[in-house]
Amino acid sequence: MPMEKKIRVLIAKPGLDSHDRGAKVVARALRDAGMEVIYTGLRQTPEQIAETALQEDVDVVGLSILSGAHKTLFPKIMTLLKKKGLEDVMVFAGGIIPEEDVPELKRIGIKEIFGPGTPTERIVQYVLSNISERS
Amino acid sequence: MPLANVEELVKGILTGDRRMIARAISVAENNPLEAQRLIAAVYPRTGRAHVVGLTGAGGVGKSTLAEKIIHEYRRRDKTVGVVAVDPTSPFTGGAFLGDRIRMQELTGDEGVFIRSMATRNYVGGIAKATRNAVRILDAAGKDVVLVEAVGAGQSEVEIVKVAHTVVVMHAPGLGNEIQAIKAGIMEIADIFVVNKADRENAAKTATDIQGILQLGGKEGGWKVPVLKTIALTGEGVAELVDKIGEHRQFLQSGGGTEREAMRIETELVEAVKDKVAEAVFFGLRKREKFQELLKKIIDREIDPASAADELLRKMGID
Numbered sequence: 431m432p433m434e435k436k437i438r439v440l441i442a443k444p445g446l447d448s449h450d451r452g453a454k455v456v457a458r459a460l461r462d463a464g465m466e467v468i469y470t471g472l473r474q475t476p477e478q479i480a481e482t483a484l485q486e487d488v489d490v491v492g493l494s495i496l497s498g499a500h501k502t503l504f505p506k507i508m509t510l511l512k513k514k515g516l517e518d519v520m521v522f523a524g525g526i527i528p529e530e531d532v533p534e535l536k537r538i539g540i541k542e543i544f545g546p547g548t549p550t551e552r553i554v555q556y557v558l559s560n561i562s563e564r565s
Numbered sequence: 566m567p568l569a570n571v572e573e574l575v576k577g578i579l580t581g582d583r584r585m586i587a588r589a590i591s592v593a594e595n596n597p598l599e600a601q602r603l604i605a606a607v608y609p610r611t612g613r614a615h616v617v618g619l620t621g622a623g624g625v626g627k628s629t630l631a632e633k634i635i636h637e638y639r640r641r642d643k644t645v646g647v648v649a650v651d652p653t654s655p656f657t658g659g660a661f662l663g664d665r666i667r668m669q670e671l672t673g674d675e676g677v678f679i680r681s682m683a684t685r686n687y688v689g690g691i692a693k694a695t696r697n698a699v700r701i702l703d704a705a706g707k708d709v710v711l712v713e714a715v716g717a718g719q720s721e722v723e724i725v726k727v728a729h730t731v732v733v734m735h736a737p738g739l740g741n742e743i744q745a746i747k748a749g750i751m752e753i754a755d756i757f758v759v760n761k762a763d764r765e766n767a768a769k770t771a772t773d774i775q776g777i778l779q780l781g782g783k784e785g786g787w788k789v790p791v792l793k794t795i796a797l798t799g800e801g802v803a804e805l806v807d808k809i810g811e812h813r814q815f816l817q818s819g820g821g822t823e824r825e826a827m828r829i830e831t832e833l834v835e836a837v838k839d840k841v842a843e844a845v846f847f848g849l850r851k852r853e854k855f856q857e858l859l860k861k862i863i864d865r866e867i868d869p870a871s872a873a874d875e876l877l878r879k880m881g882i883d
């Protein structure tokens with residue numbers, strides 16, 4: 431009997447943030463929308479994030495960051511994802527990211543950036559309507 | 566990247582390509598027809614890995630212990646694959662896969678491959694695709710494959726169908742040991758672990774379990790040991806890994822033949838059942854006779870069981 435394909439999402443927290451409430455809220459919202467959400471906890475290195483995305487064969491990576499280190503960490507993550515052949519994975523980001531940094535982040539391949547207080551429904555909707563069809 | 570076809574996946578698995586292993590496990594989860602071709606191709610290369618199952622109630626420390634077990638195997642120069650299963654919500658179909666949090670330190674070690682897996686409402690504490698994920702990791706050359714079952718504890722005993730050595734975990738203060746026996750979970754144990762041995766009453770919990778185990782007594786000469794661990798610090802883990810090795814020795818020197826035969830028989834029967842169900846689902850529904858009988862059941866001209874007999878006769882199965 432055919433099994434239903436599920437959207438798999440990695441919610442990752444790069445950098446040295448000391449709490450992950452926001453990331454968990456997003457993770458739960460995506461789960462409640464029927465997705466399989468892998469959560470890996472605080473303080474993930476770019477290598478851990480890219481390698482987890484690979485092993486878990488996710489369709490989507492959501493990066494959550496509060497510490498302000500996105501300018502150094504996000505490009506590293508994007509480079510590693512590419513290096514591992516994961517350029518078809520959709521990456522979005524959330525947390526505290528100044529408006530002026532957004533264009534550069536989009537240029538390196540981050541599809542969307544959600545500021546603090548974004549309703550989780552918006553993130554869910556975004557993922558559902560932007561996910562590319564994979565097997 | 567264009568999707569890899571089955572041949573590419575098989576080649577990738579056999580050369581240990583991690584990306585291909587990951588994609589292959591997704592195929593096992595999502596696409597039964599391709600999965601069958603894939604497993605058929607790698608099956609001759611399976612059977613090398615020792616498959617260890619970890620089960621026990623939620624929060625008993627399975628993932629924390631898994632991490633320490635993997636480290637211990639790495640110290641012994643063994644490569645390790647992990648399948649960590651968490652439940653799918655029956656209401657939303659979604660799942661929160663959090664076992665990996667405790668094993669993240671190992672992500673990046675090339676000798677370790679960890680995959681989280683949702684049950685997708687398969688009952689028994691693992692997912693339907695767990696067995697094939699284990700085979701993929703086995704064929705990819707992992708020396709040990711560790712399966713963390715869902716921590717529910719009730720009748721989560723499907724793990725015996727995939728694991729050579731089943732480690733059942735308990736912790737002091739988690740509840741009634743007699744309850745555990747009733748649920749059948751203790752009968753599947755090859756090794757018993759009392760985790761959180763840093764807590765009060767750990768010794769008493771171990772003695773209680775030892776007492777209960779003596780009542781049962783597993784057939785075939787393997788005496789189920791009761792070990793104590795502190796997964797947080799790794800205490801007792803080297804002894805546990807030694808015991809797993811001893812159990813493997815026991816299985817390989819003949820103690821496991823019967824169990825292996827039973828496992829394969831069960832799988833064959835299940836495969837036949839699945840195929841019949843598939844045939845019914847796709848084939849039968851299209852038949853005129855099926856529609857005709859449906860109507861008759863609604864009109865109370867025939868009961869469902871007798872209608873099923875009639876259909877089976879028509880298919881030549883009775």
Ligand SMILES: Nc1nc2c(ncn2[C@@H]2O[C@H](COP(=O)(O)OP(=O)(O)OP(=O)(O)O)[C@@H](O)[C@H]2O)c(=O)[nH]1
Pocket residue numbers: 621622623624625626627628629630664667715716717760761762763764794795796797798
């Ligand atoms: N005191 C103490 N706490 C422990 C020990 N092992 C694990 N824990 C804690 O127990 C909690 C649950 O540990 P996990 O490893 O996530 O348990 P689990 O069985 O994998 O849980 P599920 O996957 O949710 O069923 C964590 O807070 C651990 O830190 C131990 O030996 N001693």
Ligand SMILES: [Mg+2]
Pocket residue numbers: 627628629663664713
């Ligand atoms: Mg766990």
